Amino acid sequence: xxxxxxxxxxxxxxxxxxxxxxxxxxxxxxxxxxxxxxxxxxxxxxxxxxxxxxxxxxxxxxxxxxxxxxxxxxxxxxxxxxxxxxxxxxxxxxxxxxxxxxxxxxxxxxxxxxxxxxxxxxxxxxxxxxxxxxxxxxxxxxxxxxxxxxxxxxxxxxxxxxxxxxxxxxxxxxxxxxxxxxxxxxxxxxxxxxxxxxxxxxxxxxxxxxxxxxxxxxxxxxxxxxxxxxxxxxxxxxxxxxxxxxxxxxxxxxxxxxxxxxxxxxxxxxxxxxxxxxxxxxxxxxxxxxxxxxxxxxxxxxxxxxxxxxxxxxxxxxxxxxxxxxxxxxxxxxxxxxxxxxxxxxxxxxxxxxxxxxxxxxxxxxxxxxxxxxxxxxxxxxxxxxxxxxxxxxxxxxxxxxxxxxxxxxxxxxx
RNA sequence: GUGGCCGUAGCUCAAUGGUAGAGCCCCAGAUUGUGGUUCUGGUUGUUGCGGGUUCGAGUCCCGUCGGCCACCCCA
Numbered sequence: 372x373x374x375x376x377x378x379x380x381x382x383x384x385x386x387x388x389x390x391x392x393x394x395x396x397x398x399x400x401x402x403x404x405x406x407x408x409x410x411x412x413x414x415x416x417x418x419x420x421x422x423x424x425x426x427x428x429x430x431x432x433x434x435x436x437x438x439x440x441x442x443x444x445x446x447x448x449x450x451x452x453x454x455x456x457x458x459x460x461x462x463x464x465x466x467x468x469x470x471x472x473x474x475x476x477x478x479x480x481x482x483x484x485x486x487x488x489x490x491x492x493x494x495x496x497x498x499x500x501x502x503x504x505x506x507x508x509x510x511x512x513x514x515x516x517x518x519x520x521x522x523x524x525x526x527x528x529x530x531x532x533x534x535x536x537x538x539x540x541x542x543x544x545x546x547x548x549x550x551x552x553x554x555x556x557x558x559x560x561x562x563x564x565x566x567x568x569x570x571x572x573x574x575x576x577x578x579x580x581x582x583x584x585x586x587x588x589x590x591x592x593x594x595x596x597x598x599x600x601x602x603x604x605x606x607x608x609x610x611x612x613x614x615x616x617x618x619x620x621x622x623x624x625x626x627x628x629x630x631x632x633x634x635x636x637x638x639x640x641x642x643x644x645x646x647x648x649x650x651x652x653x654x655x656x657x658x659x660x661x662x663x664x665x666x667x668x669x670x671x672x673x674x675x676x677x678x679x680x681x682x683x684x685x686x687x688x689x690x691x692x693x694x695x696x697x698x699x700x701x702x703x704x705x706x707x708x709x710x711x712x713x714x715x716x717x718x719x720x721x722x723x724x725x726x727x728x729x730x731x732x733x734x735x736x737x738x739x740x741x742x743x744x745x746x747x748x749x750x751x752x753x754x755x756x757x758x759x760x761x762x763x764x765x766x767x768x769x770x771x772x773x774x775x776x777x778x779x780x781x782x783x784x785x786x
Numbered sequence: 787g788u789g790g791c792c793g794u795a796g797c798u799c800a801a802u803g804g805u806a807g808a809g810c811c812c813c814a815g816a817u818u819g820u821g822g823u824u825c826u827g828g829u830u831g832u833u834g835c836g837g838g839u840u841c842g843a844g845u846c847c848c849g850u851c852g853g854c855c856a857c858c859c860c861a
Contacts, residue, residue, distance in 0.1 A: 375852075378851095378852070378853090431859085432859075432860085432861090447861095448861055449861040450861085451861080477861070479860090479861075481787095481859080481860090482787080482858095483853090484854085484855075484856090485854080485855080487859095487860075491861095493861080561859095618860095618861095620860095620861070638860075639860080642860095642861080666861065668861080701819085701820080703819050703820090704819085733818080733819085734818095734819045734820055735819080735820060735821080737819095737820080738819095738820045738821050739820090739821060739822085740821095741820090741821075742821045742822060743821090743822080749820080749821090751819075751820080753819065754819085760819095760820090762820075762821095764821075767820095767821085769820085
């Protein structure tokens with residue numbers, strides 16, 4: 372009972388942690404390439420923040436409780452409401468547009484399933500204060516480039532882009548009152564995921580025209596321009612227009628997109644869109660700014676990496692390399708331990724990754740450890756002192772050097 | 787939250803209702819200062835937990851917890 376984590380929560384053993392760190396490193400690296408800056412918010416927020424704007428479907432699944440000060444609080448299920456809150460409070464401190472990214476842990480209380488736990492890590496990238504479509508293009512390009520950085524190609528994933536305005540314009544033309552839009556958009560969003568009869572029932576007289584549009588693909592000048600913008604960057608093969616994408620969250624306004632694996636085996640790898648009204652709504656109109664962003668989670672991404680041989684291999688190689696140590700110090704005579712420790716300290720001060728046996732071990736055992744730790748150099752302290760033996764582990768060549776020349780020899784081999 | 791399948795060593799899995807096993811991993815050795823191989827030996831189980839049926843339960847029944855899958859939903 373104490374041996375297992377809570378349902379939906381994960382332990383990250385060294386191998387898992389290495390994968391996680393590498394995912395974070397790629398995320399960070401590419402976001403920085405796009406000149407986004409990193410920020411973060413608190414993992415716990417007032418439940419009200421989510422009740423106010425995300426829509427009921429999220430609130431039902433909140434990991435929430437009452438704290439000791441009688442406050443209704445929730446572990447954050449997503450970052451966007453926090454971002455809107457922070458931006459509304461601090462917007463005058465920054466030049467527009469803001470280009471912010473964040474890597475954090477998010478929570479939901481729900482029965483777990485593949486690709487969906489009670490906790491996951493997410494990259495969020497947002498642009499605040501720019502209404503021009505150029506920002507939408509930049510954001511989608513960033514999302515594509517992040518996946519490319521892992522080694523994924525246009526054979527592995529596709530970004531399906533859509534536009535909520537396409538549907539709200541449609542509903543306006545049909546004289547549908549605004550208070551029914553959310554409900555109808557949800558029905559469209561679920562097309563294909565629920566029985567057709569159920570969608571027909573929800574859409575009523577709109578069913579036939581909606582089905583016709585979904586079948587023909589729909590026409591959107593804005594989406595065409597978005598794809599053109601990506602084409603100019605050579606990224607057109609990664610996107611396709613699909614007005615069937617609506618997304619569940621209520622706060623989205625214009626462009627929305629989701630990323631899927633080409634085999635359609637997994638849930639969405641990433642998703643996002645414009646939320647031009649959210650900051651205004653959360654600040655009760657005090658601050659109003661156009662905004663857009665997307666999120667990418669570590670769980671589905673991790674599964675896709677695992678299933679994509681060439682990406683997985685690349686990642687495993689990076690991990691294996693990053694785990695190797697530079698130098699293993701073999702202590703062949705315990706009388707030399709103090710001298711060895713002195714040298715170890717100097718090596719570490721210079722930034723080398725150094726390991727050695729904490730207790731007396733046989734020499735054979737120590738070389739075996741050196742091998743297993745991936746050491747490129749083994750240094751032997753024994754009867755030779757004040758000389759020592761330096762062994763290049765890849766070639767097997769050994770040389771006797773004086774302790775004064777030691778550092779420069781190590782430097783030569785490890786260069 | 788609803789339904790189906792499953793739960794045996796750290797991991798992957800065996801065991802017609804009749805004495806709980808294998809491989810991998812891990813640890814220790816193979817005559818005392820040099821490597822991934824090989825060989826030998828060793829540790830680990832209230833068979834998820836709690837009841838019931840039976841002379842006898844890992845095996846059958848009920849409950850419970852956990853996992854997988856589908857539904858629901860999807861940040």
